[in-house]
Amino acid sequence: MIVLDQTWLRLHPLPQPEADTDKNKRGRVLAAGGAETVPAALLLTGEAAFRAGAGKVQLATVESVQLGLGLRMPEAASFGLPSNDYGELAAEAGVVLAGMLERCDALVLGPGMGSDAESGEILGSLFSGAGQHVPMLLDAAVIAAMANFVTQAQTWNEALVMTPHPGEMAALMGCDETQASARLAEAASDKFGATIVLKTSETWIATPGAATLHYPGGGPGLATGGSGDVLAGLIAGLMARGAEPMTAAGWGVWLHGCAGSMLAKRVGPLGFMASELLAEIPALMAAVSVPND
Template sequence: MTPLDTAWLAAHPLPGPEADTDKNARGRVLVAGGSETVPGALRLTGEAGLRAGAGKLQLATVERVAIPLGVLVPEAAIFPLPANADGELGDDAGAALRGYLDRCDALVLGPGMGAKASAGPVLKAAIAEPRADLSLVLDAAVIAAAADHVADIQAHDGRIVLTPHPGEMARLMRCDEARVAADPAGLAQEAARRFNATVLLKGSETWIACPRKGLLHYPGGGPGLATGGSGDVLAGIIGGLMARGTGPRIAAAWGVWLHGEAGRLLAERVGPLGFLARELPGEIPRLLARPG
């Protein structure tokens, strides 16, 4: 086990933009998910992607909230997706989403999706055709659906990051939560091998496992991060870093550190509890400029 600290980050730097870079060279991140119940989740994920340095942002969500989301996030292109009767992404959303994938370098799938979303069909469509120049973050409701698509995820040759919390990890690995609590590090490594993916088991402390790589451990950014929308921000940071050309393991590690340290900064300024998930992205550029 290796601690995820500033020494590790210094040894594994992010790709830096060239002086003459433009927004296309910095990559395009597409965030897909949301619902009529949680229409603002993609705002959190998308802003985090931009704050992490992605050049372009695209948001794909249920059609009835797409225009208000576009007004809320004027930096983003907005793509509507079909909804079901519960206001969640429906069965036809996967086919529509596939039509947008050639326009992005990284896909973040799942933020804001609830239990009544058609997570399985949407995930199946999104991962059906692996592409060497497309990385993915699978978050929230699609993590449980991933348990039925092991071979399809493996086919992406390590370009996928899974971000479960303990309950999602239990569903992903089809085990009880007691096993997750008893051996989080071992289970994260087992999941990474099973899916041939980077697995980020998040909680009060975070474990990052990747096949054929050492296990990373981050002790946590404080209890204030246990708030609604915090995970959406983390997924967006990782997606933004991957859109810039960062490999999945390094993007996951930097994402965890940036998210946790943003929580520490807000705890010092606002208080240990009570800061909001939407306040986290604003801390990222300063942390990127001067890690540690």
């Protein structure tokens, strides 16, 4: 097991844009999720993708809240998706999303989605579609539905990342959430052929064929609503830029944790908001990306 620190980050640098780059070359993220009861979760994910350096972000959520979401984030395009009677994404949303993959470089699916979303049907459409495969990050309620898609996950020909907390990990692996550990992350990684970011008070990142990364944590202030939505957007944004899944996950976890540590010192150990993490990201990323003289 390897400690995730600045030494590791410098050994795994992020792809950097050329001087003549444009917003499409910097990476396009499609963030899908949300619900009528959590209409703004994707705002955190979308802004995190931008803060991680992505050039374009598209937000796709239940149709009833799509306009408000678009007005809140003028930098992003917004799209409405079919919803069910619970105000969550309906099965038909999967067909729409599958048709949108050719216009993005990474998909993050799940922020703001609850147990009443038709996650299994949405995943079925994504996995069975004949369209383009892209790096994909799965979060929140979608993770539990992945338990029925082991073969499809193993044959997805692009990066696949999942970011479970212990309860979601238990649903994914059919175990008790008290079993959350590096070993469980490694077992899930081997089973699904995916990079697993297991989030507790500390974080383990396991990916097939690589040593597991361990991050000791950014403090209890990160245990707050929306924090995971920010992390998902950071990792997706880095993948859209061209980072390999382990590199994107490692950088995303470190940036997220260090932003939390900085706010804990400046604001207080508890009480800062997930949205406050976002402004800390660019400077942190730049400080580590530029080697010391």
